[in-house]
Amino acid sequence: MNELLQAVLNSDEKSALQQLIVLLIASGKQYLLRNEILQFFADYCNNYQKPAYFYYSSSVGKLIHYTHEIILSEGDAWFVIRPKIASQEVWRLNADLSKCELMSLQAFLDVSDRLINRYQPHILEIDLAPFYQDSPSIDDPRNIGQGLAFLNHYLCNQLLNDPQHWLELLFQALRRVQYDGKQLLIGDRISSGRQFATQIKAAIKFLSNRPANEPFEKFHFHLQDLGLEPGWGNTAVRVSETLSLLDRLLDSPQPAILEAFVARVPAVFRVVLISIHGWVGQEDVMGRDETLGQVAYVLEQARSLENELREEITLAGLDVLGIQPHVVILTRLIPNCEGTSCGLRLEKVEDTENAWILRVPFAEFNPEITNNWISKFEIWPYLESFTNDAEKELLAVFKCRPNLIIGNYSDGNLVASLLSNRLKVTQCNIAHSLEKPKYLFSNLYWHNLEEQYHFSAQFTADLISMNAADFIITSSYQEIVGTPEGLGQYESYKFFTMPQLYHVVDGIDLFSPKFNLVPPGVNQKIFFPYTQKEDRDFHQGKQINDLLFHCQDQQILGKLADSNKRPIFAVATLSSIKNLAGLAECFGQSQELRQRCNLILLTSKLHPIEATNPAEAKEIQRLHDIINQYHLHNHIRWLGMRLASGEIGEAYRLIADRQGIYIHFALFESFGRSILEAMISGLPTFATQFGGALEIIESKEDSFIINPTDLAGTAKKILHFLDECENYPHHWSEISEWMSQRILNKYNWSSHSSQLLLLAKMFSFWNFVAPENNVARDRYMESLFHLIFKPRAETILEQHLHKHN
Structure with a gap:
């Protein structure tokens, strides 16, 4: 980051950075986050008529895009810069940009406290770094979250570098495996790693002459004589495969072999x-x-x-x-x-x-x-x-x-x-x-x-x-x-x-x-593709269809003027984070969406009086206000009732029957189970860009990733998809099949x-x-x-x- 900062400060772009900081100070804000910083910079580029490339490609543009926080304090500007994932630096720039200094995290935390008049000297500092200093550590940020693969490689390298030491450790670890005091895998007749390695080879040779499917009980006494106890397998071929994996691991340590062997060790009950x-x-x-x-x-x-x-x-x-x-x-x-x-x-x-x-x-x-x-x-x-x-x-x-x-x-x-x-x-x-x-x-x-x-x-x-x-x-x-x-x-x-x-x-x-x-x-007994007609309950489907589109109830708001329009479906709790009110506003503001679609909302409550806390009551009322503001009563069905899981599964499929779509409009979503449920059911699914949905959908050109703070942009994406469906008759079905298969292949409980x-x-x-x-x-x-x-x-x-x- 120092090079990029110096590139700004030692060039004509220094004045641009000064002007931007003046703009930030004039706003009266002292603590700004990334979205605000980018918005101020966009306004600056527009007001000062900067060329199009300047926002992204100039040195100052790059600096601003790497900046995640700015604190303005006593004439200084503190930049929290994230040059890459999982790496942050704090830089302090003085008022005339004549000085640029890399600061400690402690100094940044102090200035943060001063900002809200809660600075306390000699405050307790929590530092966990020493406990990780001597531990194996992943180098490449792209491999974060792949700890098992890293550990497999690390342990195999250790086996290669000091095979006798790690053979002994592996032997000791396997000898600890037991169930209710009964020894498994290795018995008392084996006393060392070296002896263990020898007995493995003897056991493999013995098993090579046994029928492949011979049950373990038929030959376990022979293995016991070699010092091997139950747990290696249920048949001769299974035991032989497990021991062969271990033998190969000791002779030629490879991560795939280690993982295959460990997967067979019965150590968790x-x-x-x-x-x-x-x-x-x-x-x-x-x-x-x-x-x-x-x-x-x-x-x-x-x-x-x-x-x-x-x-x-x-x-x-x-x-x-x-x-x-x-x-x-x-x-x-x-x-x-x-x-x-x-x-x-x-x-x-x-x-x-x-x-x-x-x-x-x-x-x-x-x-x-x-x-x-x-x-x-x-x-x-x-x-x-x-x-x-x-x-x-x-x-x-x-x-x-x-x-x-x-x-x-x-x-x-x-x-x-x-x-x-x-x-x-x-x-x-x-x-x-x-x-x-x-x-x-x-x-x-x-x-x-x-x-x-x-x-x-x-x-x-x-x-x-x-x-x-x-x-x-x-x-x-x-x-x-x-x-x-x-x-x-x-x-x-x-x-x-x-x-x-x-x-x-x-x-x-x-x-x-x-x-x-x-x-x-996903529970595939409950949530499965709408095309699996043989697994669907016709009677249940008829009842849920009536709830979604037709019947009147004190826990249902809205009467559809035309129930045959393509449905937009959303299932969520009523919180500001889940943002159903934002979805209703997006729908209400787009006349074309209202002309072409109905909005179907499934929540557990309908009236503010049912809320369990003030924040929930406020969000329920906000949704009512938006429905009234945009006169949505003939375009919306809001079900405020708790449905059983099986009924929700059928609701997804009924929406898919009508070639509808699903929208997850949260301001932030760590992962989103309902996204999995909708996609496996066959619903083309639009989901928030803020959180884990990005990894679930992984669509080309982010066609189904939406920004819930950009209502017009979201409506535009949905309408573009609807146009594609009308121009190409098989488009909806192709997207439906792709999304369903993605969940079936990648998100399953067995894996x-x-x-x-x-x-x-x-x-x-x-x-x-x-x-x-x-x-x-x-x-x-x-x-x-x-x-x-x-x-x-x-x-x-x-x-x-x-x-x-």
Whole structure:
């Protein structure tokens, strides 16, 4: 960046930069983000009649496009420049641009605090960098999120460089594999790695003379004589293949061989999925609005993991020993459960043999609160006592420790980190969505937002859990490090200030192999292409069709003047982030869209009085106001009712029957399950450019990627697609088929589960062979928990007690 800055300051473009900074100062703003900066620069280029190339191609244009934040303070301009993904620099330019200086992050955080008059000298600095210094690190930002592939290469190189040492470590790791005290894979007759390698070759030779499909039970005594216990396979050919993979790995270490071998090792039998605040039930009680997607994710993941584990156990030949997988979804028990199953301690997950929902109540403190559902923003005071009680319950249910703990969202991840530290179990984190990047300046103005959101506790919990985790899975690359145009969710934790609380100067190593991209799947029993007529329920379809287009109900707004127009469909909760009101305004402002299409909205509520919080009530009212403003009652159907998953699946297909389209109009979306559901159903889908949808759709020329802040531009894209459909009769069907196949091929639960289990095994092995820094890291996390998080949580508890006394 220094070269680019000098190119500006040592050329005629210096005056342009000065003029732009003067323009920024004149605006009265002191803190500007990238979109505002670009808008000011565009206005400057227009006002000063700069040639077209100047905006993008001039040195100052390039500098501005790399700049993500600007602070104007005491005559200086502080530029936060992001020359490439996952890399940021802070430069200070003085008033006359005679001096340009690379600044420390600490200095930038100080000036940020001064900006809002909350500067505090000698503030606590959180720096996690030392815990990653000696760990393997990814070099190329393009490979961030591919931690498993990196680790496979790294370990194979270690095997090549010091084969005897790593043979011994591999032997020791495999000898630790057991189930309920029963030794698997390697018995006591083998005492060293060298002997183990010899016995592998002997076993392969022995198996070469056995019938391929001979069951393991027929020859297991012979393998026991060689020191090999059950777990290598269920037939002679399976055992031989597994041992041959290992033999090849020892002779010629290659990442593909390592991955294939580890995938066959039966090392995971008991899994805990933690999802605490979400009103976790099945079908009719699948989450509240703020957690519906998370609960559906966890239930489908539990089913898929149990299936994958059962197949692994069978192929390893362990089912004949009575070994079976055990999956537990850990959540909270809610006494005032409104007639749902959320008051049951134990509930079997439907369509599974041994997956369960285990509910543990919050310690009482104040029953008026703890007996009821608690929002994700208010849950923090109850998590430590919940962890204590959950630990006892889990050990009682499993009758031993689990092999893997998976946290979901900030609260579940914090509990996962506490449990995994105590039980010494591999921990996986899944954020789904991090609140910090969703709320602009949420860290800088945390004092003002504390009463409503309690971000001081949440952001601290995030720092603890994401660093304590053995590995983190994300649904998209951008979730980690964003795009060239914007920061990733995890990247936003790299450095930030919580004025008068602490400064984070290095909050997470984005190049750590702990980050792995493992997108979820779709429940294909519920969501499948509209063309699969034989799998559709005709009677259900008739009822849902009537709801979508015709019948009148107190929970339905709008009566279509012409129900045969092409439908535009959207399914979302009513929040400002999901932005359904913005979609209605886009539709209302475009006369041509209204002439050619109807807008069909599916939410869970219709009236402000039904809202659970003021923000939701405000968004519902905003949507009503827009409908009235643009007189949309004859062009819109707004269903404010909770439909079952199967009914929503059929709704997508009914829209596809009419060659409709789906629009996801969120201002930000970490991933977007409804995008997967719509696409697999065969709906051409337009989705927001802000978030993970970019990676789901990956369309040529971004034809289906929209900017929800550009209403006219969005309408133009939709109308262009409609014109293509009318000009080329097969266009809609071709796009429909392409989108459906993309989800079927790339986003499926089987692939997700196999990859997740492979990660669990690999990182468990990594923790075994390189555990040193983890101990120091965990101690640091404990300090953050006890010295920062707990006092913040106790403050929230005092507020709760005060409100209800």
